[in-house]
Amino acid sequence: MANFNIIVGSVLGASEYVADALQETLHNQGHSVTIHLEPELQSIDKSTIWIVCTSTHGAGDLPDNIQPFSDQLKETELSSTAFLVVGLGDSSYDTYCNGAMTMQSLLEKAGATLLNKPIHIDVLTHPIPEDAAVEWLESWLANQPKILKG
Numbered sequence: 001m002a003n004f005n006i007i008v009g010s011v012l013g014a015s016e017y018v019a020d021a022l023q024e025t026l027h028n029q030g031h032s033v034t035i036h037l038e039p040e041l042q043s044i045d046k047s048t049i050w051i052v053c054t055s056t057h058g059a060g061d062l063p064d065n066i067q068p069f070s071d072q073l074k075e076t077e078l079s080s081t082a083f084l085v086v087g088l089g090d091s092s093y094d095t096y097c098n099g100a101m102t103m104q105s106l107l108e109k110a111g112a113t114l115l116n117k118p119i120h121i122d123v124l125t126h127p128i129p130e131d132a133a134v135e136w137l138e139s140w141l142a143n144q145p146k147i148l149k150g
């Protein structure tokens, strides 16, 4: 079993639903999970697995609730942190899933390790983004060493 922290960036709530679905999937496999809707760097254990689950708004911007956290990432060192990225976006925007890409880049610059290719979910073709996110997570979990298998 492992410890996960899900860091949510959301304006309209869709990414929160996705985070809830990911949490349920992880709980069902015996893992412990905390969801952060107002993420604060200091309160998130760096030795856990982070899942950043964020939409994009404005002109490729991060949602307001995750902006302070993204600023905190610029001034920290995260070499003991491993992470996954789930992006929600709309492919009719030039800045498709830019928020998720920004978070990935900030985490990598801070020295964190990306564990799996990020999933970018196009809400135009996935009216229920939870389904795509859960499928992606389950497939990743199925390929992990036994320690992650609950």
Ligand SMILES: Cc1cc2nc3c(=O)[nH]c(=O)nc-3n(C[C@H](O)[C@H](O)[C@H](O)COP(=O)(O)O)c2cc1C
Pocket: 009, 010, 011, 012, 013, 014, 015, 016, 054, 055, 056, 057, 058, 059, 060, 061, 063, 088, 089, 090, 091, 093, 095, 096, 097, 098, 123
């Ligand atoms: C005002 C507005 C701006 C948006 N800008 C972008 C964008 O730049 N890039 C993108 O991929 N999606 C964009 N989207 C689509 C949202 O990311 C998408 O609807 C997502 O599901 C919203 O998730 P949330 O409810 O968690 O915020 C935008 C949506 C709105 C309403």
